[in-house]
Amino acid sequence: xxxxxxxxxxxxxxxxxxxxxxxxxxxxxxxxxxxxxxxxxxxxxxxxxxxxxxxxxxxxxxxxxxxxxxxxxxxxxxxxxxxxxxxxxxxxxxxxxxxxxxxxxxxxxxxxxxxxxxxxxxxxxxxxxxxxxxxxxxxxxxxxxxxxxxxxxxxxxxxxxxxxxxxxxxxxxxxxxxxxxxxxxxxxxxxxxxxxxxxxxxxxxxxxxxxxxxxxxxxxxxxxxxxxxxxxxxxxxxxxxxxxxxxxxxxxxxxxxxxxxxxxxxx
Amino acid sequence: xxxxxxxxxxxxxxxxxxxxxxxxxxxxxxxxxxxxxxxxxxxxxxxxxxxxxxxxxxxxxxxxxxxxxxxxxxxxxxxxxxxxxxxxxxxxxxxxxxxxxxxxxxxxxxxxxxxxxxxxxxxxxxxxxxxxxxxxxxxxxxxxxxxxxxxxxxxxxxxxxxxxxxxxxxxxxxxxxxxxxxxxxxxxxxxxxxxxxxxxxxxxxxxxxxxxxxxxxxxxxxxxxxxxxxxxxxxxxxxxxxxxxxxxxxxxxxxxx
Numbered sequence: 001x002x003x004x005x006x007x008x009x010x011x012x013x014x015x016x017x018x019x020x021x022x023x024x025x026x027x028x029x030x031x032x033x034x035x036x037x038x039x040x041x042x043x044x045x046x047x048x049x050x051x052x053x054x055x056x057x058x059x060x061x062x063x064x065x066x067x068x069x070x071x072x073x074x075x076x077x078x079x080x081x082x083x084x085x086x087x088x089x090x091x092x093x094x095x096x097x098x099x100x101x102x103x104x105x106x107x108x109x110x111x112x113x114x115x116x117x118x119x120x121x122x123x124x125x126x127x128x129x130x131x132x133x134x135x136x137x138x139x140x141x142x143x144x145x146x147x148x149x150x151x152x153x154x155x156x157x158x159x160x161x162x163x164x165x166x167x168x169x170x171x172x173x174x175x176x177x178x179x180x181x182x183x184x185x186x187x188x189x190x191x192x193x194x195x196x197x198x199x200x201x202x203x204x205x206x207x208x209x210x211x212x213x214x215x216x217x218x219x220x221x222x223x224x225x226x227x228x229x230x231x232x233x234x235x236x237x238x239x240x241x242x243x244x245x246x247x248x249x250x251x252x253x254x255x256x257x258x259x260x261x262x263x264x265x266x267x
Numbered sequence: 268x269x270x271x272x273x274x275x276x277x278x279x280x281x282x283x284x285x286x287x288x289x290x291x292x293x294x295x296x297x298x299x300x301x302x303x304x305x306x307x308x309x310x311x312x313x314x315x316x317x318x319x320x321x322x323x324x325x326x327x328x329x330x331x332x333x334x335x336x337x338x339x340x341x342x343x344x345x346x347x348x349x350x351x352x353x354x355x356x357x358x359x360x361x362x363x364x365x366x367x368x369x370x371x372x373x374x375x376x377x378x379x380x381x382x383x384x385x386x387x388x389x390x391x392x393x394x395x396x397x398x399x400x401x402x403x404x405x406x407x408x409x410x411x412x413x414x415x416x417x418x419x420x421x422x423x424x425x426x427x428x429x430x431x432x433x434x435x436x437x438x439x440x441x442x443x444x445x446x447x448x449x450x451x452x453x454x455x456x457x458x459x460x461x462x463x464x465x466x467x468x469x470x471x472x473x474x475x476x477x478x479x480x481x482x483x484x485x486x487x488x489x490x491x492x493x494x495x496x497x498x499x500x501x502x503x504x505x506x507x508x509x510x511x512x513x514x515x516x517x518x519x520x521x522x523x524x
Contacts, residue, residue: 097417102410103414104415107413108409108410114406114409115410117429117506128416131416133415160507176414211337255437
């Protein structure tokens, strides 16, 4: 039984990137949030997004699984145009059924965990396979238990979120996303809402996931994690990518002045 | 016969009718229970529709639901009852013939009663559903959508189970009002508890005794209801108990039971 490892999807011809973001624009009302962002993430790659608050990192990640609509551009995951279909060069928003199908294999972990408070840890992990994929309960129960064991919570299967610490809740949330066997995992500031002492247990789980070959896009302020785990680090500012470089290079020799001042301010 | 000063209270009659009620009172009590439960159930179901309509992205649906709520909540049930039964019949729109379904016959007045109470209740439950759904954190919907749930799936498996906990106290309140409100049905000739008691009164003239008995029965019904509600509330808030407080809650429970 393969836990948390995606079933290898066949690579399409000329389709090297698992996630491809092409010239994405997005505004909230009159306020532009993303101003033409392009980005490619290879299969198995870990990309960390950094930047000041309001730079559009979270919005970009939310656009990738279409929790936010986009105004212009294209986002492909595994070769599929997410949330839209294209007709005569124009984007037409997909219906809920199709969008939901796209999201199924894009795992997402939120800053505030967003666990379902009325369900136990095990039920939180089971609900996706049970209600979305409609797989039989006796098949998914051991899988869900194994996932919780993998994130170090085999003794908390029956606990409700309110009975767990922040770090434990976030690990359940990671297991919940993995239960859908995602092709890519999105992390939106997964440790920002945590007590300092529980940050590391979550980062450890993410590190193990990265080492297992999971494709990950991570918005975080944890620079040590970025330096040690990321393949590439991307700096965003004012809705644009200002620097994109391999992790070592990003920290040791940042090219843009904006990146240098940002790193100086947080390190 | 109890005679203190000018007070005329037939204790024998009171106790006899209270402790061994005649068949008519049992039947009236049953109608009251039946009408309350059916109207409340229909009101909850329709109320969910009204509540969702109030939250619709489509303006016409939202306004329609708001209008419905405004009209039904802003007029007295007694007036609604008389419009739906007497008024509609007088206008020749529908004359409420007895409805025969298998072995059951539903008299016209009872049909009008069920319709009115259900539609009235839907307006109130709609507001309760709307408020409860709005009270659920947006992040819950995000999380449900992120694992691939469609809007209905998220509503069914994530939002409504959490809203249920919020809805329960006002729902209990509504049900209490519903039970008491059925006493109005005597004006259109439904033989529920109070109508029955009034009938007995016109034959016996033991007004004070009989109306007290009716009040005691209503009190009994609403008391049973609030005890039931308490149990469901404890059950639905299982997840709110943190590990540390579970033992304390248990002892609290065992004291109560």
